[in-house]
Amino acid sequence: MRVNSVFISGFLLASVALAGRPRSLRLNLVERSANDSSDGIEYGNWAGAVLHQANGTFKAVTGTVTVPDVWGPTNSSATVAVGIDGDTCPNFAMVQVGVTATVTTNGTNYQAWYRWNPTDWVFVDIPICARNVITLTLGIFDATSGFAIIENASTGQSVKEQVQAGSSGYPLCQQNAEWLLEDIFLNNTQVPLSNFSMVTFTDAKAFGKDGKIYTPQGAIIDDVEQDGQVLTSVSVNGSSVSINHV
Ligand SMILES: *[C@@H]1O[C@H](CO)[C@@H](O)[C@H](O)[C@H]1NC(C)=O
Ligand SMILES: *[C@@H]1O[C@H](CO)[C@@H](O)[C@H](O)[C@H]1NC(C)=O
Ligand SMILES: *[C@@H]1O[C@H](CO)[C@@H](O)[C@H](O)[C@H]1NC(C)=O
Ligand SMILES: *[C@@H]1O[C@H](CO)[C@@H](O)[C@H](O)[C@H]1NC(C)=O
Ligand SMILES: *[C@@H]1O[C@H](CO)[C@@H](O)[C@H](O)[C@H]1NC(C)=O
Ligand SMILES: *[C@@H]1O[C@H](CO)[C@@H](O)[C@H](O)[C@H]1NC(C)=O
Numbered sequence: 001m002r003v004n005s006v007f008i009s010g011f012l013l014a015s016v017a018l019a020g021r022p023r024s025l026r027l028n029l030v031e032r033s034a035n036d037s038s039d040g041i042e043y044g045n046w047a048g049a050v051l052h053q054a055n056g057t058f059k060a061v062t063g064t065v066t067v068p069d070v071w072g073p074t075n076s077s078a079t080v081a082v083g084i085d086g087d088t089c090p091n092f093a094m095v096q097v098g099v100t101a102t103v104t105t106n107g108t109n110y111q112a113w114y115r116w117n118p119t120d121w122v123f124v125d126i127p128i129c130a131r132n133v134i135t136l137t138l139g140i141f142d143a144t145s146g147f148a149i150i151e152n153a154s155t156g157q158s159v160k161e162q163v164q165a166g167s168s169g170y171p172l173c174q175q176n177a178e179w180l181l182e183d184i185f186l187n188n189t190q191v192p193l194s195n196f197s198m199v200t201f202t203d204a205k206a207f208g209k210d211g212k213i214y215t216p217q218g219a220i221i222d223d224v225e226q227d228g229q230v231l232t233s234v235s236v237n238g239s240s241v242s243i244n245h246v
């Protein structure tokens with residue numbers, strides 16, 4: 001596992017100050033660690049559903065989610081994301097698109113982004129608030145390029161971005177597809193997880209290279225664990241994934 005440093009202050013300031021700035025802004029990425037357990041659940045900083053298929057399978061992943069209300073101590077945060085890889089691909093190759101909610105002294109800040117591990121987060125300048133219904137989509141052209149879409153499901157307005165491994169990103173395996181509530185790492189430290197209103201991904205689907213459509217049914221379940229405490233519970237029903245704070 002690779003863990004790069006990032007300054008939480010930088011993330012927060014960048015998040016707060018984004019309005020009126022250029023569309024994207026780069027910061028270092030941080031990564032997860034997950035441990036399999038005898039109950040079949042992986043514990044780490046992801047909660048949700050992770051599909052596993054043969055190398056080279058997944059061409060796209062999508063899910064519609066209501067951006068949660070979050071609350072908790074200042075600087076706690078919670079992130080919703082969909083992604084390809086990050087679990088079993090060598091080097092933690094991974095691409096994700098999502099929204100991070102951070103509790104600040106000035107209320108909660110919502111920041112959309114995409115990232116290609118281990119290159120930096122790229123912030124996307126789209127206004128997002130609690131209870132917005134958004135569709136997050138990733139499409140993969142090949143092991144080093146693809147696109148990310150953040151769509152306002154209420155209006156159909158969307159932002160589409162090219163995503164690329166670039167010179168330092170690792171090539172994907174296209175063998176995991178995931179729908180997640182994440183507790184991010186900043187500065188090598190798992191940030192305190194905010195409490196959050198139930199997160200449900202609907203129309204959660206992944207698309208295989210042969211046109212096959214996968215749902216999260218049968219996926220591996222992940223729960224967030226911090227300081228030895230399991231903080232989430234996950235249920236999967238057909239093409240829905242629900243994550244609760246416990
Ligand atoms: C992040 O790490 C740097 C150096 O490793 C340290 O100086 C800084 O205080 C840390 N920031 C936070 C918010 O922990
Ligand atoms: C929140 O993070 C900021 C920036 O790193 C830091 O200055 C502040 O002390 C933190 N507040 C709390 C309550 O941890
Ligand atoms: C995973 O297991 C290793 C070895 O038992 C342990 O050091 C590490 O803290 C565990 N990580 C998590 C996220 O539980
Ligand atoms: C909170 O918002 C006010 C008004 O926008 C701003 O002046 C202040 O710097 C902000 N404080 C923090 C800690 O971000
Ligand atoms: C989606 O559209 C609604 C209605 O116009 C708006 O209130 C909300 O801020 C938009 N959300 C995003 C993420 O663009
Ligand atoms: C999957 O394929 C990639 C090349 O696309 C390769 O680098 C990687 O090692 C393979 N992973 C596994 C687990 O076989």
Ligand SMILES: *[C@@H]1O[C@H](CO)[C@@H](O)[C@H](O)[C@H]1NC(C)=O
Binds near residue numbers: 195246
């Ligand atoms: C999180 O919020 C839920 C719903 O309000 C509540 O049941 C739960 O006790 C809270 N958990 C923590 C650790 O505050």
Ligand SMILES: *[C@@H]1O[C@H](CO)[C@@H](O)[C@H](O)[C@H]1NC(C)=O
Binds near residue numbers: 237238
């Ligand atoms: C699963 O989804 C089906 C169809 O949407 C619904 O009828 C059923 O009640 C759900 N089951 C659970 C346990 O939520």
